[in-house]
Amino acid sequence: MANLWKPLRKDIAAVISLGIIAAVVVLALGAPLFAPHSPTEQFADGLSDIGAPLPPDGKFWLGTDLLGRDLYSRLLFGGRNSLLIGLLANGAALLIGTLVGVVAGYIQGRAGNAIMRFTDLMMAIPALLLAIALAIILERSVWIVALVIALVNWVQVARVIYTETVGLEARDFVRAARALGAGPVRVLSRHILPHLLPTLLVYGTLGISTTVMLEAMLSFLGVGVQPPDPSWGGIIFESQSYLMNAPWLVIFPGLVILAVALAFNLVGDALRDALDPRQRRQVG
Amino acid sequence: MIAYIVRRLAAVVLILLGVSAITYCLLFLLPADPVDLLAGRNATPEMREALRQELGLDQPLPVQYAVYLGKLVQGDMGRSLAQKVDVSLLIAARLPATLQLMAAAIVASLLLGLPAGMYAAMRRGTLPDKAAMIASFAGVSAPQFVVGLLLLYLFAYKLGWLPMGGYGLANIILPALTVAVANGGWYSRMMRSSMIEVLSQDYMRTARAKGLPRWRAVLNHGFRNAMLPIIAMVGIDMGYLITNIVIVESVFGWPGIGQLLWQGIQRLDYTIIIGVTITAAVVITLANLLADLLTPLIDPRIELR
16 A cells, blocks of 8 residues: 555556646635635626626636626635535545445345345435435535435445455455454454455545536536535536536536546546556446 | 246336335435425415325325325326326326437447447557547546536537437437437446457457458457446446436436426425336336346357346
8 A cells, every 4th residue: 555656656647637636626725825816706897798707818817607706716616615525425425335335244144135235226216316306405515415425425335345345254364363252343443444445545536536526416406505605516507508608607617527527537547457457347 | 037037027126115115215304394385375274284184294104105105006106296297197208208318328328438448448558548548537527417518509509510409309419429428438448348358368369360350350259248248237327327317308408207307306396206216216127127138148158047
């Protein structure tokens, strides 16, 4: 694990992606420092004479939105919400998925089977549709949106972790530990979990790309972070009816979402190659 | 074979029971009350109570669910609370459009993804391979609604080649293409790794040794074998596909069940939400079964048990 950087360094796409991720995170965290304007101020000179949004120019670098607000500043501040939700949701999904997968894989038998049948069931529900329903009815805060996304996303993690745990559980070192009197908690935390870390690292990285996109999707459907708070998907949601006259309002936030999702995917893929060259499995 | 299908269909029934129970319970855990929405602001408490009884909402949850299941078996999904029409009729009217879009989207995804994946596998390690794989990741990483909106802007508004939305043969191209950008990306990645494995098999060497050109060996012998995991993937991915279709339907105004669901969610029309979710689950599990039934047709060595 300590030598991850070495193989990763050879993958040019992954290095560039790490740079993009670092840049976006710094810009979003430092939004008050880097943003040229307030993200919510409606500028009098931010709209054209007929009240249309302005294309990119010297004062408004990426143009203005339909209320005359600075798009660049909104993208920076929106990044805080989008990234925070993406990270929170992904963390929660990893936690739930790992718990379910490890427990089901370790106890196996009828109970373990029942748990995995339940995850099968979750696969058959168009979960995002339910998430949309939940998000629209519950009070929408950053936390609720993140939780709703996590409730959709843990299933994939649980299945992968389950398969790996079943494999590890049959290995000699686990049996040896148990023969020496180690209880389930010790076996799981000291002997099984460390072997799952590479998998968790890979899925954790790939998962951020999924959760950031889901956040954008929920916001686009109007059930994400509530205005006037900006988020990347929310900016597109507000502007979609202006698409024909002000395409930059969709193109710039769209490019940002694409860049972040692509970067996390490429890094996750490179990590997978670096950690286990044999295994080039796909995530759904 | 028959026994296999019967057993799988029984499993489908069990899955649907589970799905309907989860959906039903989740919706009733929600703090919102459909009576508030239906009765309006000026309703007296008596009117509200009457409405509650009429809808059966005064019964305990298990009783409500049992009643719902009893009707569901007869194909009755209840009445839409807002539209005052049978949900099953609403869904029946819109399901064909969704199935058409799904079929078109799958075909477009395969047409986009399979050649790219095969090409990348045959040029493994070269620049075109890397470019194709980064492009496929970009397709996967692009939010569907952005792709949809940009395709609309470019092909419908700027160039005027295709209609702006709505229902019809020319109208289906852009929404299907939108779904295919992401799905085709996945399929090309799958196809690449599947084909790389096939290319190292002995029968591929034999085919080349008997004098077949490389492309014919790949098409005649490689393609069929490499397709197996893709078909399984198409089946497994149905849940994602349906979700994407819902988004795409709302971008393009395609009159399918996704649009119906969207209206249902906005009006808290819970009979529609449950009905569409169950219908989607039926489509997902049947598509899964279909994918499994297709595999022995492609690879006769596989026996369904």
